[in-house]
Amino acid sequence: MSTGGTGQAEADRGEAGGVRTALAGLTTRGRSFLAAGIAAAICAYVLGQSDLLRVGLLLAVLPLLCATVLYRTRYRVAGGRRLSPARVPAAGEARVHLRVDNVSRLPTGLLMLQDRVPYVLGPRPRFVLDRVEPGGHREVSYRVRSDLRGRYPLGPLQLRLSDPFGMCELTRSFSAHDTLTVIPRVQPLAPVRFSGEAKGYGVGRQRATALAGEDDVIPRGYRYGDDLRRVHWRSTARYGELMVRREEQPRRSRCTVLLDTRAVGYEGAGPDSAFEWAVSGAASALVHMLERGFSVRLLTDGGSSVPGEGADGFAGGQETADAAGLMMDTLAVIDHSDGTGLSRAYDMLRGGDEGLLIAFLGDLDEEQAATVARMSRRSGGAVAFVLDPDTWAREAADVPGPGTGRHAERLRMLREAGWTALGVPRGASLDDLWRQADRERSGLASVSGEALG
Template sequence: MTGPLRTALTSLTLRGRCLVAAGATLLGLGALLGEQPLVQLAVFVLALPLLSALAVARQRARVAARRTVAPARVPRGEDAEVLLEVTNPERRAGRLWLLTEALPAELGRSPRFVVARLAGGGTAALRYRVHGRRRGRFRLGPLRLRLVDPFGLVQRTSSGTDDAPLLVVPRVRPLGPGGPGGGHGGGGDGARRSLAVHGEDDVSTRAYRHGDDLRKVHWRATARTGELMVRMEERPWRAQAALLLDTRARAHLLSRAAVPGAAAGTAVPGPPGDPAPPPDSLEWLVEAAASIGTHLARRGAELRVVTDAGELDPTDGHGGHGRGGLGPGELLDRLAGLAPSRGTRLGPAVELLGRVAGDGPVVALLGAVGPEDLAELVATRSGPASDVAVLLDVGSWAEAGRGRRALSASARGTLSGQLERSASLLRGAGWQVVVASADRTVEAVWTELAHTRGSGTRSAQGVPA
């Protein structure tokens, strides 16, 4: 008797417990005062929760759930609609069901539904919306079922094992023409093209880089320029482009929303017209990588993406553009789960970049970096102004109230000075440099880059805008 009684007591709601307490009090008073009506009333009050518990225990808590998420890949800041179809697999009609859909805190509050007397084999269609406040991979469900009696005295809870995936990817901002092109023969449709070599005087050349074959040295161009030059042979390669992402936690001022498992906070201030601005510099960097990478891939570039934690490789071939390259779909899938790293140096990323970038342009998206962080990058990539660096003014995110910690005036001054020195170093090495702050959109930075590049000559082997 101990087991059933304990189960019944643990299934009581607050109302049921209050009723049991009232019944026990009446029973005690009736016995103490010798009043039989009080004892009879106490027995009735105590019997009601027990009968309710028996009724709930006889119900079979079995519910089949099926979810349809549209869309299953949603950009950060937008909504997805979920169709939850609940089926009663029993022959008998169900009673009062209280349903709760378990959701990660990043997607909002868990929706609740009430389903009364669902016929055996019948299906109830329930709908709710989730808001993709933070990018990542999430699971919707499982469904929790609570069975209650008509008086609300007893409830029994059971959880299912079914769920459905939802992928929140970075936003892709519409970028205009301009920007860097891909190397070695990319057309707008990704066509293969060769460099025309009409004669010894018309051969295309470039500056010598470490590892180049000395047999390809073009001595006439070397004598004319005073710098060691090599021939660019006719090679039917795809267009190439590479992104370098600085995801080191120490290089960014992270908000709580960027920490996996953290609950979504309130809206943060941002540029006018942006309903869901990036909450910190890392999210801005990821959004820029998604926008620029998608733009280059759609123009035909074979895209390689390198971070300080390694290269983002294609996983299943979905949306792939070429061997080793990421297509737009794959790029967004990989960026969706990109988290801040614990790395301290850019050196490993720069070394990997030197192996995969080839002769195509590089777009480096960098957080708070100093000249000492850029030494290897400048040594690896220097020469014609085909590479682009976007330096994030990390301190501006603290001023906009988006960081987890505030910056003192001295720290803000240190970051500003470091930013100026880094920009000067990169420009001196032939890079195009644009500074991005919290109040600037990816589109605005790209437009500035296009205007800056418009005054120069376009590379003969670049991907056309």
């Protein structure tokens, strides 16, 4: 939940001064009265009718008087906005709470409250507020929803003031803005294990100190509270002070999620497109691996990663929520790249120390398939979800059919290079493919690498 900024709108002459501001606020009714009054006054002057002149002056003065009184009214109104929540998945709803406070000593008149929202979030909300007593407040709320990922600005909040006769309306804007972040949909994944490898804190990947002999232990100085059973007497005699063995720390297993964002690899657009499926799949894999305690990094075809990501990626555990939030914010605005190759992503992979590699790939030509095939050498295990371009190019009503020989050939190349490669037809469930990948990897006795719990 986030609280939007507050601001004040002051309906007095200090806002946007000048008579023009007041006259510009005349409504259709006010302009009609003014025009009728002027016309009546001209006719009265030509015809010499004093009674008609008085009627014309009354008609002309009434809207001008209302505009002047409304413009010079000196009450102050403060407004605030609160999003609940500020980050929602695609197709999810958020509620926007608005609050208006009258911080002046005068009661307000009729107020119209309007908030600016992008068209994709729905119609612009408008509320009519009755008289607000001095020191009082009014609260209203509305819902926003988007099927498309992105960051959408909300605001500024606008307040429209009106006189009792409806002759004039003046608009005041607050300065505060808020941002609603629509993140990809995250699908819960089954707690499978890819070919019996270690879990997040890998018991199968011991630190070098755990395999070292007694002479290779790196000691440190004794600290108050250290267990005396950890005293290293040989180092104590060497340095002349009490030394203890360092505690052995388990090494956190790593996982890299590769997302192919090349525009040439996908067809179609919209919330049900192939690219959106890949983005949602990458988000689901990232969250799942973080929850399992892995150090996770997000990598794109251009070699970019998440701002603020460490050398080993984001660590799971207690920081899972914050790490997942940063990654989801990045995926919320990720778009197609102009690149045509995956060589930069290949260069970003550390040789042999990358851990488990999970890739979500679009259509691959022969050259890019060869590049992806080489990536398996720089990982401890590789799983690829390759979108079938033919089935995704069909209409949603079509029944997904088998891919072409070209797509099958690309999958064969990846499998021969050590990948667990699965084709993704239109409408496929990521959880089903996730389980299928586990079954295929479990059937390969020679597979080694990181674990997926």
